[in-house]
Amino acid sequence: RLPPGPTSLPIIGNLLDVASKLPHRSLWRLAERYGPLVSVRIGTAVVVVVSSPAVAREVLKTHNGSITGRRAPDAWNGAGHAANSLITLPAGRRWRELRRIGAEHLLSPRRLDGHGLRAAIRAALLDMRRRVFEESSSSAPGAAAAKPVEVGEVPFVAMAELMWRAMFSCSLDAATLRELHGVAKEAARLALTPNISDFFPAVAAMDLQGIRRGMAKQVGKVYELIDQEINKRRRAREASGGGGIDDEQKAADLLEMMLDMWEEDDEVVINRDNTIRTFLTDLFLAAVDTIPCAIEWAMAELLQNPETMKKLKAQLSSVLGSKECVECSDVDSVPYLQAIIKETLRLHSVVPLVPNKAVDTVEIQGHIIPKGGNVIVNLWAIHHDAEVWTDPCKFIPERFLQSNEFNYQGTDDFDFIPFSAGRRLCLGLPLATRMLPALLGSTTHHFEWTLPQDAMENGLDMSEKFGLALSMATPLQAMVKAM
Numbered sequence: 001r002l003p004p005g006p007t008s009l010p011i012i013g014n015l016l017d018v019a020s021k022l023p024h025r026s027l028w029r030l031a032e033r034y035g036p037l038v039s040v041r042i043g044t045a046v047v048v049v050v051s052s053p054a055v056a057r058e059v060l061k062t063h064n065g066s067i068t069g070r071r072a073p074d075a076w077n078g079a080g081h082a083a084n085s086l087i088t089l090p091a092g093r094r095w096r097e098l099r100r101i102g103a104e105h106l107l108s109p110r111r112l113d114g115h116g117l118r119a120a121i122r123a124a125l126l127d128m129r130r131r132v133f134e135e136s137s138s139s140a141p142g143a144a145a146a147k148p149v150e151v152g153e154v155p156f157v158a159m160a161e162l163m164w165r166a167m168f169s170c171s172l173d174a175a176t177l178r179e180l181h182g183v184a185k186e187a188a189r190l191a192l193t194p195n196i197s198d199f200f201p202a203v204a205a206m207d208l209q210g211i212r213r214g215m216a217k218q219v220g221k222v223y224e225l226i227d228q229e230i231n232k233r234r235r236a237r238e239a240s241g242g243g244g245i246d247d248e249q250k251a252a253d254l255l256e257m258m259l260d261m262w263e264e265d266d267e268v269v270i271n272r273d274n275t276i277r278t279f280l281t282d283l284f285l286a287a288v289d290t291i292p293c294a295i296e297w298a299m300a301e302l303l304q305n306p307e308t309m310k311k312l313k314a315q316l317s318s319v320l321g322s323k324e325c326v327e328c329s330d331v332d333s334v335p336y337l338q339a340i341i342k343e344t345l346r347l348h349s350v351v352p353l354v355p356n357k358a359v360d361t362v363e364i365q366g367h368i369i370p371k372g373g374n375v376i377v378n379l380w381a382i383h384h385d386a387e388v389w390t391d392p393c394k395f396i397p398e399r400f401l402q403s404n405e406f407n408y409q410g411t412d413d414f415d416f417i418p419f420s421a422g423r424r425l426c427l428g429l430p431l432a433t434r435m436l437p438a439l440l441g442s443t444t445h446h447f448e449w450t451l452p453q454d455a456m457e458n459g460l461d462m463s464e465k466f467g468l469a470l471s472m473a474t475p476l477q478a479m480v481k482a483m
């Protein structure tokens with residue numbers, strides 16, 4: 001009574017049906033043939049794929065308690081990351097405790113809107129604005145040897161700086177930021193690259209594609225930087241007799257909180273430096289991989305839809321006037337900006353596939369999902385469901401102005417769930433929903449962006465690259481002029 005699906009071949013199962021560089025699209029095509037609940041076999045694994053809002057509701061709400069497990073992709077075993085990673089831990093005590101720490105000390109609305117982090121966010125936005133302004137003098141159309149800006153790098157630097165400040169109360173130098181940009185992109189690519197080791201555990205130890213080794217190298221670079229901060233802080237705490245850094249900093253600093261919780265006791269979750277290092281690496285990579293990707297897609301859409309860009313800029317001007325940057329507290333007063341962010345997250349679902357594992361056998365719509373089976377919710381397919389969305393492949397922000405029904409937590413209908421839903425709902429949602437409009441607003445308010453000549457003549461390459469976040473295959477470049 002498994003859900004329907006294509007006939008599987010000996011040994012490889014349905015590998016040929018699903019193997020593709022863009023698995024969210026190949027799984028979507030399978031759903032068009034077999035329906036919203038499809039099962040495939042890949043090697044030794046049973047994989048059930050969910051592609052409609054109604055079935056997503058069953059998985060993420062009705063039976064959520066039985067489908068919150070995870071099977072860590074082998075890539076995540078690089079540097080032993082999976083063993084402590086909040087993203088891949090099963091939904092047990094350690095996972096709950098790490099989520100609580102993340103939510104209480106960094107990612108809750110109370111912390112984000114509180115004094116320390118609000119100031120850090122404002123500093124990151126102003127700094128980003130200053131950098132775009134500097135770029136504008138060299139990239140303005142007509143400037144001598146005008147050079148385009150790599151658009152995704154702008155929010156990347158802002159998010160990397162913000163996360164570093166929130167975690168360690170210090171900033172990153174330009175060379176480290178450049179290195180981290182490459183590291184984050186490569187880690188995102190490797191994290192979900194289709195890997196023989198995931199489907200044929202017997203050969204996993206050999207790491208035939210070298211994916212685990214590659215991931216270990218990238219994650220290792222972030223570990224190294226984080227370890228430097230941990231060691232520096234431990235020395236500062238020792239020197240000050242255990243008191244750590246000053247109180248004002250402490251209120252905004254995640255590392256300080258985690259060192260305060262640290263106890264050498266197996267019953268305590270924060271009991272080794274590698275728990276702290278893995279946790280901070282997860283949060284850092286999650287933030288710098290997803291948010292900049294979404295901003296890059298939003299800018300690509302705006303650059304191809306001048307009327308939408310014009311309408312956005314007009315609303316920003318009328319609401320914010322000459323205010324330097326768009327802060328998180330401003331975004332509710334610019335509904336069109338919010339609508340553009342929502343439409344971007346729908347059309348370019350930045351996290352397109354959510355991989356869960358059934359911890360018990362579950363029956364959904366008369367079909368059995370066996371205990372231990374993988375359950376992938378295809379958010380991208382849900383966001384392109386033609387029964388829910390008119391012209392699902394078109395960028396139409398106005399659709400989100402017409403209805404208040406779509407919040408980010410999943411509606412009752414589960415048709416707009418870019419951050420997923422249920423117990424494993426994205427932990428970074430409060431940060432993302434503040435930063436996305438603030439970054440996009442601050443990038444466009446007071447600046448005029450245009451496509452380089454070549455893209456204007458030949459069109460923009462909107463193809464996708466699959467990974468931890470779904471990014472643009474060809475990084476977006478644009479010219480910018482200060483207004």
Ligand code: HEM
Nearest residue numbers: 087286287290294350351354418419420424426427428432
């Ligand atoms: C555009 C921005 C973002 C999108 C679209 C997004 C989306 C998602 C999705 C779909 C999941 C999977 C949820 C599930 O398994 O059901 C997830 C998980 C997660 N996200 Fe995000 N995310 C974003 C930004 C962030 C940020 C900024 C952070 C942290 C700073 C973050 C941290 C996490 C963590 C830690 C998890 C794992 C939660 C768990 O397994 O319990 N995300 N995110």
